[in-house]
Amino acid sequence: MTAFRELSVENRIKTLQNEGAINDAEATFLLKQFAESSDTTIPADVANHMIEHQIGKYTLPVGVVRGLVVNGEVRDVLVATEEPSVIAAACNGARIAAATDVGFDATTDVGYGIIARSPQYVTTAQIAFEDADGSVAARLRRIVEDKEKVAELLRIANESHPSMSKRGGGARKCRASALHGFAKLEIDVDTCDAMGANTVNTMGEAVKAQLESWLGVQALVAILTNTSRVATTAEVHIPVEALASRRLEDYERECEGKRLARRIAALSALAASDPARAATHNKGILNGIAGAALASGNDTRALESAAHAWAARSGRYLPLSKWNTETLNGKTILHGSIEIPLQIGIIGGSISSLPMAKLAIKISNYKNANDFRNTLAALGLVQNLAALRALAGPGIQAGHMALQSSNLAIAAGAKGEEIAEIAHDILQLSPAERTAEKVTQLLQKLRESSKN
Numbered sequence: 001m002t003a004f005r006e007l008s009v010e011n012r013i014k015t016l017q018n019e020g021a022i023n024d025a026e027a028t029f030l031l032k033q034f035a036e037s038s039d040t041t042i043p044a045d046v047a048n049h050m051i052e053h054q055i056g057k058y059t060l061p062v063g064v065v066r067g068l069v070v071n072g073e074v075r076d077v078l079v080a081t082e083e084p085s086v087i088a089a090a091c092n093g094a095r096i097a098a099a100t101d102v103g104f105d106a107t108t109d110v111g112y113g114i115i116a117r118s119p120q121y122v123t124t125a126q127i128a129f130e131d132a133d134g135s136v137a138a139r140l141r142r143i144v145e146d147k148e149k150v151a152e153l154l155r156i157a158n159e160s161h162p163s164m165s166k167r168g169g170g171a172r173k174c175r176a177s178a179l180h181g182f183a184k185l186e187i188d189v190d191t192c193d194a195m196g197a198n199t200v201n202t203m204g205e206a207v208k209a210q211l212e213s214w215l216g217v218q219a220l221v222a223i224l225t226n227t228s229r230v231a232t233t234a235e236v237h238i239p240v241e242a243l244a245s246r247r248l249e250d251y252e253r254e255c256e257g258k259r260l261a262r263r264i265a266a267l268s269a270l271a272a273s274d275p276a277r278a279a280t281h282n283k284g285i286l287n288g289i290a291g292a293a294l295a296s297g298n299d300t301r302a303l304e305s306a307a308h309a310w311a312a313r314s315g316r317y318l319p320l321s322k323w324n325t326e327t328l329n330g331k332t333i334l335h336g337s338i339e340i341p342l343q344i345g346i347i348g349g350s351i352s353s354l355p356m357a358k359l360a361i362k363i364s365n366y367k368n369a370n371d372f373r374n375t376l377a378a379l380g381l382v383q384n385l386a387a388l389r390a391l392a393g394p395g396i397q398a399g400h401m402a403l404q405s406s407n408l409a410i411a412a413g414a415k416g417e418e419i420a421e422i423a424h425d426i427l428q429l430s431p432a433e434r435t436a437e438k439v440t441q442l443l444q445k446l447r448e449s450s451k452n
């Protein structure tokens with residue numbers, strides 16, 4: 001029997017249909033995707049060669065977060081997400097952070113939007129050995145103290161992937177350390193504007209072979225680590241009035257703004273004292289960041305595991321951002337800051353094969369990977385601000401339901417203009433009445449009334 005991977009995409013779909021895993025309509029849906037080789041999605045031949053056993057294309061809506069002010073530049077950021085409120089919340093947070101209707105104080109940066117900074121990032125390969133008695137760790141330490149041996153390891157790493165040195169990057173540094181029962185040598189690689197996972201894995205394997213020959217011991221593993229020793233930071237100073245509804249009078253706006261700022265600071269403290277809350281707080285931060293990483297063809301799992309490892313680096317899982325109130329020039333200000341490692345690239349990986357990813361990077365006009373990192377950290381901070389602002393105020397369900405109602409309408413089978421009509425009808429129901437059955441009834445009623 002021909003292996004599944006060796007079948008054409010068409011025959012893989014037919015196999016699943018013959019096995020009863022998909023019905024005729026589902027097979028037609030997949031076959032239609034296969035036939036459409038449009039430049040706006042992934043061309044069929046690219047999709048087939050990008051992964052094993054490809055049978056379809058998974059599509060998500062991509063939206064734009066507009067008006068995110070980062071280091072004085074207004075940025076549009078493309079975000080791919082299945083969650084209805086993510087982009088609306090980010091735009092809301094970006095508007096509050098830029099405090100456009102409250103004004104900007106040049107002496108304090110209050111209302112100036114977000115200031116973000118990224119240090120020089122590296123991607124690191126680990127070559128680990130079993131080491132019950134610590135002898136391998138001692139020998140690895142002697143290697144990294146020997147300049148000639150280090151130069152040899154860096155040369156081997158760079159020669160295994162010469163294009164990285166040609167682009168101005170390459171292996172830079174080695175470290176050795178002892179772990180419980182293990183020893184490791186790490187090699188830091190400057191991967192320029194690429195995330196560099198493949199490059200670093202190739203280098204790690206080349207260095208592993210050399211270490212094995214010097215030590216006469218077989219290594220356990222050579223692979224990159226998805227952690228980072230550095231992080232991108234971003235901060236914002238917000239006049240409290242910007243937090244309150246624009247419909248309020250000036251005095252009420254200040255009082256309401258102060259109340260919300262105090263509660264946002266308390267929510268931040270809660271996340272610092274309860275890892276169960278910190279996980280949700282950080283999930284909110286990652287909502288936009290992971291969506292922007294996905295839209296730009298980056299590895300969202302690598303990014304998220306690095307973020308969570310950073311959050312837990314003290315031994316306790318903590319929030320990635322902090323909010324507190326401050327007094328500046330006699331005015332109450334909400335100060336927010338975030339620290340997050342961002343293992344991403346603007347070239348390499350799947351970016352050049354995915355038309356939407358190329359577009360995402362072009363629209364935002366990132367000058368280099370650090371420019372993208374600064375934008376992502378700013379996006380995480382405003383996303384978090386919008387979530388905490390809602391939680392400190394009316395709660396998130398009011399805003400979420402307005403957006404979620406379209407999804408309920410679509411799930412019940414609403415099409416075209418029916419979606420907005422049914423979504424509107426759903427919002428007139430009490431939360432307890434918003435069941436799938438009720439939405440189906442609303443749709444039937446709408447269709448019947450439009451027949452008459």
Ligand code: MEV
Nearest residue numbers: 280281283284387388396
């Ligand atoms: C929902 O996707 C994200 C929030 O739960 C984040 C938070 O609770 O901070 C609203």
